[in-house]
């Protein structure tokens with residue numbers, strides 16, 4: 218007999234869908250089928266039974282191959298590396314639970330590590346802007362029930378957050394949005410015609426690298442000032458027209474992604490988009506939200522900000538104080554400048570996301586990677602410690618992209634004898650205590 | 657004025673944080689006492705004496721102390737940060753936060769500086785003979801107070817994001833600058849003698865920016881007001897005056913809206 222687990226949270230993207238249904242074998246060991254999730258979400262669940270899954274730590278040997286070692290040996294090696302280093306980069310955290318983060322941060326405080334998450338190569342620039350000018354935002358529930366002006370700026374949820382549009386932003390019928398898509402006006406601003414643009418009522422093609430100028434033009438138009446004939450390839454008539462439409466809405470929201478955070482100006486693009494949102498609030502209710510990628514990267518920002526006051530790139534190396542400076546304590550800069558002497562990766566794959574120079578730098582330092590699967594980072598590490606998949610084989614708290622905490626659920630058992638992130642980090646923490654006590 | 661000469665004797669393995677390398681920290685100390693002043697490398701506590709050989713002695717107060725640094729300081733952060741008086745001459749490149757938050761005295765770097773230098777500077781004179789990195793004279797992250805006073809001169813080029821949230825003082829860049837100059841600026845004066853790339857004066861509230869060369873792309877929120885003849889840092893010329901950023905909020909004074917001003921040399 219199989220059984221069906223309902224209301225499962227999908228631990229893949231920041232949309233954190235909470236309506237997934239999973240059929241599992243009655244011994245709780247195997248996932249048979251996944252319903253309601255999108256293709257990428259379903260694949261995450263199916264990964265549990267991927268053939269060739271590693272279930273025990275692997276240590277790099279002098280000849281370059283990996284050899285299986287026990288969890289105890291792996292814990293000991295990791296703790297010694299952390300205790301011996303002067304500055305350790307502790308990167309990742311975006312695909313694990315907030316509970317695991319809190320244990321990790323305890324270790325970081327003791328060994329003077331730098332805790333960074335993948336916002337550093339993703340929405341970090343949004344966080345800088347939010348810190349500089351604040352953010353008028355809302356929850357996705359409000360978007361579903363109220364929004365009648367929706368702008369997707371430099372993001373492509375059709376591919377990156379596949380169910381975002383059907384659950385919250387375009388199609389659903391809500392309390393005040395009974396007509397669904399028909400009652401909303403959807404805009405897409407991008408430098409190319411994406412699949413999200415296909416779903417929009419209006420596609421505004423901005424010349425690449427002119428987002429800041431175009432947002433400035435929107436603000437200038439909102440104040441009734443004169444504009445040049447075109448801005449970033451968009452005629453001024455169109456800009457005035459859209460601004461009037463936005464002012465006429467009841468509830469507006471801007472969703473933005475890498476098209477703003479990682480093009481020229483980065484944080485400034487978000488900064489001015491927030492400023493436009495604030496301006497629009499003189500006329501109607503307007504909000505802005507970052508399309509966060511990894512399912513719990515928002516949670517890492519939450520836990521770090523709650524503990525240390527900064528959402529990523531937190532430098533605890535001076536131990537009496539937490540510091541943060543993008544460009545200095547951010548992972549890519551630390552690696553390229555060789556400012557750290559050990560690396561500890563957990564629940565994210567820097568090998569796949571970082572510029573090659575920083576990956577090369579990481580490969581030359583003592584490096585441990587904690588991840589359920591083999592990935593690019595494990596292959597440049599000295600030690601790979603596999604763990605249970607959070608949100609599938611063990612529960613834990615996560616934050617959705619709108620900063621709403623959601624408790625993820627366990628659906629199947631992890632392979633026999635496999636540790637969870639919390640168990641592993643607790644063991645490392647205890648071993649660090651022993652080693653530091655002996656020093 | 658008494659002089660202390662520091663010569664680098666060992667290169668830091670990572671980067672050395674030496675916010676203690678200022679006339680204020682040295683005042684009233686002899687060479688052997690200065691050698692014991694703490695410095696930091698990651699979580700390792702060390703001393704200035706580990707990395708520098710030290711000769712001479714400091715004056716009784718910061719104002720009576722001159723510090724000369726020789727050797728390669730390109731892996732040293734916070735040199736001259738928070739100094740309030742006295743004089744420092746660095747015969748090398750330096751790393752981040754050089755001259756950050758300084759309130760007085762004179763700091764001369766005879767090389768290039770990295771990013772975040774002159775951050776939140778309040779007073780004094782800071783001269784960079786080479787190039788400067790990004791975020792020169794800007795605010796610390798999240799702070800709304802960039803440079804507030806003093807004079808900062810760069811003889812070479814500067815990077816991007818310079819003078820973000822600046823609200824006082826004067827910055828002169830003799831070479832070129834990259835993108836985002838004077839973003840969120842609320843006061844003070846920036847002079848760029850070379851070219852500026854793009855996004856000059858974005859979200860500018862108040863203050864003046866002078867550009868002698870070209871701006872690649874002008875912000876749409878600026879409108880031409882008039883042409884004026886001015887003398888700027890010793891150069892007399894006619895400048896086109898633009899008002900902006902028209903998309904940003906602006907204060908009112910005596911019933912008149914006060915705009916930021918951007919001057920382009922004709």
Ligand code: SF4
Pocket residue numbers: 227228229230231232233234253254255256257258259378379380381
């Ligand atoms: S949209 Fe995101 S959270 Fe929802 S099912 Fe797809 S991957 Fe999972």
